[in-house]
Amino acid sequence: MKYLQGQPQELPGNRARLAGYQARHFLFSVAGGVATLTLDRPERKNPLTFESYAELRELFRALAYADDVKAIVITGAGENFCSGGDVHEIIGPLTRLDMPGLLAFTRMTGDVVKAMRACPQPVIAAIDGVCAGAGSMLALASDIRLGTERSKTAFLFTRVGLAGCDMGACALLPRVIGQGRASELLYTGRSMSGAEGERWGFYNSLHAPESLLKAAQDFAQGLADGPTFAHGMTKKMLQQEWNMGVDEAIEAEAQAQAICMATNDFHRAYHAFVAKQKPVFEGD
Numbered sequence: 001m002k003y004l005q006g007q008p009q010e011l012p013g014n015r016a017r018l019a020g021y022q023a024r025h026f027l028f029s030v031a032g033g034v035a036t037l038t039l040d041r042p043e044r045k046n047p048l049t050f051e052s053y054a055e056l057r058e059l060f061r062a063l064a065y066a067d068d069v070k071a072i073v074i075t076g077a078g079e080n081f082c083s084g085g086d087v088h089e090i091i092g093p094l095t096r097l098d099m100p101g102l103l104a105f106t107r108m109t110g111d112v113v114k115a116m117r118a119c120p121q122p123v124i125a126a127i128d129g130v131c132a133g134a135g136s137m138l139a140l141a142s143d144i145r146l147g148t149e150r151s152k153t154a155f156l157f158t159r160v161g162l163a164g165c166d167m168g169a170c171a172l173l174p175r176v177i178g179q180g181r182a183s184e185l186l187y188t189g190r191s192m193s194g195a196e197g198e199r200w201g202f203y204n205s206l207h208a209p210e211s212l213l214k215a216a217q218d219f220a221q222g223l224a225d226g227p228t229f230a231h232g233m234t235k236k237m238l239q240q241e242w243n244m245g246v247d248e249a250i251e252a253e254a255q256a257q258a259i260c261m262a263t264n265d266f267h268r269a270y271h272a273f274v275a276k277q278k279p280v281f282e283g284d
Contacts, residue, residue, distance in 0.1 A: 014065060017066060019069075025051050026056075032221055033071065033225075034070065035069045035072045036213075037074045039077065040077045042078030045082070045083035046077060046082045046083060047086035048082065048084065048085050049089045056138075060118075061115045063119040064115075067283075069121055070223065070224035071121050072123045073216045073220050075126040075212075076129070078129075079150075079209065080128065080129035081131040082130070082131060082132070082134070083133070084132045084133020084134045085133060109134060109137075110168060112137075120228075121235075122231055123141070123143050124142060124144040124145075125142035126215070126216035127148070127212075128209050128212055129150060132191075133156050136153050136154060136156075141172065144204050145202060146203065148194050149206060150209065151193070151203070152191040152193065153191065154191040157169075158188070159189040164189070169182075170186065173186065176201060226281055227269070228281070233260055236256070237253060265279075
């Protein structure tokens, strides 16, 4: 928790609260069980630094234990999402690092994606304008992506002489948009427009720039008001079943569903149905 300002409030049962967390390298707030994380360097199109990478990694790891956060929205300030690693604060210093130092950095950036995929809360990315490099990976690591017509997503690693296989891109992108389309974007580094991204399945939906964040927060609120323990199980199964055969996946889902059937939310839903009422879920 080195990069977290103040330790999260520890609770029984390996749980914690993050509502009071004060981020150092971006904005973070919690309302109604929805956390909003805003990359906040609009004058530079919200690039990442060594410090913001590290804080993102530690925050998403902490979110795995946060019982006051039920869904997460990640967005960028101004009219852009994220331009990737800061050219002056990251790219320049990387050219002077030795191999062990470079590997430590690339592992850290990959750990951000691992932490996003491992936290039980659904992550909704609200993407306007530029979404490039590592920014495109933050979007790709999210569970749901909302964009605008002017969104420009580019996995531009080849443009700076690197492979397209950064932060899990070669594993995640083909699963979202297909092998051929992913190959084109990763080889060329070209921008994918908002309309193209929606057509290919990268974006779940497109919105007007002025209504994008509200749409993402409303979507997140709907999830936060639902059976959040079960949502966490859905996310875990979506992640784990990539590496399973069909028979193995069916067995894993049988076990997961049996666990969910033992929750109070499952019983609340049944009793609400019998009473012809809408269930009020509490995430337990």
